[in-house]
Amino acid sequence: DDALVIQKRQWPLSADLVVFDEIHKMKKWKMFLKGTFDTKPPHMAILVTGSARLDTFRQTGDSLAGRYFHYRLHPLTVKEACEKEAVARDVLDRLMIVGGFPEPYLARDVQDIERWRNQYYTDLVREDIVDFSRIHEVRAIRMLLELLRSRVGSPLSYRALGEDLQIAPNTVRKYVAILESLYIIFLVRPFHRNIARAITKEPKVYFFDSGCVKGDDGIRFENTVAVSLLKNAHYHCDASGKLQELHYLRDKESREIDFVVARDGRIQEAIEVKLSDSTPSKNLHYFKQKYPNIHYTQLVLNLPQAREINGIRVEPAAKWLMNLAV
Template sequence: MYIKRKLEKLVSMALEQFPVCLITGARQAGKSTMLKNLLKNYRYVSFDDPKARQMAIEDPKLFLLTNPPPVIIDEIQYAPEILSYIKMDVDANRRDYGRYVLTGSQIFQVMQGVTESLAGRVAIFNLYPLSFEEIDIDVFDDKLVFQSYLKGFYPEFYVNLKLDMSFWFSSYLATYIERDVRNITAVSDLSKFQTFINILATRAGQILNLSNISKECAISQPTCKSWLSILESTYIIYLLRPFHNNRKKRLIKSPKLYFVDTGLLCYLLGIDNTNRLLKASERGAIFENMIIMETIKRLSYQVGKTNCYFYRTGAGVEIDLIVEKTKTIPYEIKFTKTLSKNMARSINLFSKDHDIEKGYVLSLSGDDIFLYRNVLAMHWSKVLKGQE
């Protein structure tokens, strides 16, 4: 069973305008499956295949002759040497669009080669695990919603309904650490890296404190920064930057930490059923994590640039999510069915210093209620379709 992806439309558009298209995203997010279903007339080759990888590294011209366009090349990060030869082929056929479709699950390594070799010739997209819109469940059925973000959004769970969550995530992490982490950098103590990931899970939805994390994990701050970069570049975590009027400050202040997939987050926290989820002290943070990532997914599948931030002042005014596109929209996220005016206080204070039309409180409540003149409380699912 194939689940149609929201990104397909943008990829199809890009293939009519660019000679190369690059899809990045986490392992098992569905990149290869999407492309094989969308581009059935394309040749497919993966650098997970040692023979294909060896040929691309040792004799890139022969590799391209053996695998002529249109072609999908999977896991391009394992043989970045091929990119300069793809550039030469593209430049020789500049108006022949959709020649190469590349995928990569380690963005730092991929992007270095792409920016050096294919600037101006490539359209780049991120494919995240499935969204609520793609799995198509009743988002007003709280039980179904909790079950969905408990097991997460990797496509395999929705294709193989008998899959055991604990077994799958255990295998996923083991493979990820052995393959991707070792490939990116020399981590001398893989068990300590696993401990690092577990510690980060307890910090989901919180502002990163590198000093505390490095002390708890008994590693240096430079190592902590390096390991965070690995997790971000391989789409295990997502770092939400802070909002400031002074744009330079966005790069200086500490970000908030989220996990790209709530199923992996719940697994790391030892939450394996909905009863534990509802009793867990982290239930609000997991709900916030889910909505942040659902928003990121939705916006990433749209044309045009959109920026997402969180907001926090020294006085303690904090807003979970601010979306900037043609206008600035603040969101507060509350794991509750009972609304109160106090939930909108931060947005109301924010509106006094910033030009906004309206802000929103997202919760489990199905009622649309104005908590302030310019702050509307609504069901969290409305953000999935951009119904603000």
């Protein structure tokens, strides 16, 4: 019995790697890990894996500080899912339709994909969300999740959502935070540190599972790019300690760029997302003139080859995404 082996620490001491999955369900699991880490042989590595609840629970109770590195596991991206550039576009198209979770991505039957997705979100609501809220709130959270599916890439108004759901804006904010903590959605917030006129405070919402998004190809494409950019930013942070943040840029005159990548509080790259338009957007030109030291890129889904116009790179999205770190 694996549980007994774990409780008594009876795995072989010669093992190079010991893996604990979902160990946060065990009582006093942090104390157990601390004792295991402090008494393990020098050659032994320990890998602890788990659902989003593990990420939440690790931040409470006993501290494991100094004993671990935290890695966030994201859905598949173009970089991971294709072996050669020639199929990158096919991979991107599939990610836009079914998302990057391995089960639906690898499935070949549409019914299997739909069954998996329905079961996945049902289980999340029944098991994980109940851990964070009262049972009577679950219905409202499910309704909020359904509303958010059709608001991807749009500024998120807690007041408007509250009116739709007939609940207070602060309650909506709480429910959104729950969905974030469970890695169902993520928020891309406006960048405002060094550009004083980028003052809007409303975040935009995206789904880790692009297959859950309700919308046209443009919305699904934008969501898939957002997932890839966030994964790349988290990878640099988790693997090398280099803090990267994903934001969008919007100034007082409503000039907007879909995504900006910031490092150490400064924008390094600005990225606009288009289905077919190979001409750099007016907003890219505007910000390029105003802040010339930033790299500007327009990612286009339907584009045969890259080109550069006035210092702005226009890139085929699939090829560009394939060249990210992850």
